[in-house]
Amino acid sequence: MNLSASQLRRAAALQEKIEAIQAELASLLGSSAPAAVGKPAKKKRTMSAAARKKIAAAQKARWAARKAETAKKGK
Template sequence: MSTTPSIDQLKRAITISEQIQKLEAELASILGSSAHVPSAAKVSVSAAAAKPGRRKRGLSAEGRARIAAAQKARWAKAKGDSDSETVAAPKAGKRRKKRNLSPEARARIVAAVKARWAKAKKAK
């Protein structure tokens, strides 16, 4: 059963083949140019496998700085910071007021918790 080699295997084969060619050239230079060095088995590689993989795209330092500044601005806006250089001070009255429970709502929650614990103790 014949299987096709994977891209990684082909890349490794190319690397080994190149090393063999370099060593053959070095051996020929040591023994003299008149000496014939038999070549090792050649690895046939398709043109697609010989091309390097898709190049990763990178960001320039300027692009990274713009992204970082925008993110800092979003955080400063969300936190309501006024000491941020990249964002103007938030307008007065725009911060959300802290919400408090009414005494009646708190009493209802406390009563429900006590009832839940009483039921749990009774079940034991």
């Protein structure tokens, strides 16, 4: 996206206005920090040791099957 100099100046001016309005809103609502905009952060999912072990075993079985298949073709 190529913007002209005038478009960039207008975008910067609009951004400043937005920030000023957010600061004013925060002061009216009694908040010291501006409100977060966008989606809230998702909680990081963790996997149990048993699940990791099960996945690793399945992957090793796939690798062994593939290795056996290529060894069979090589003979």
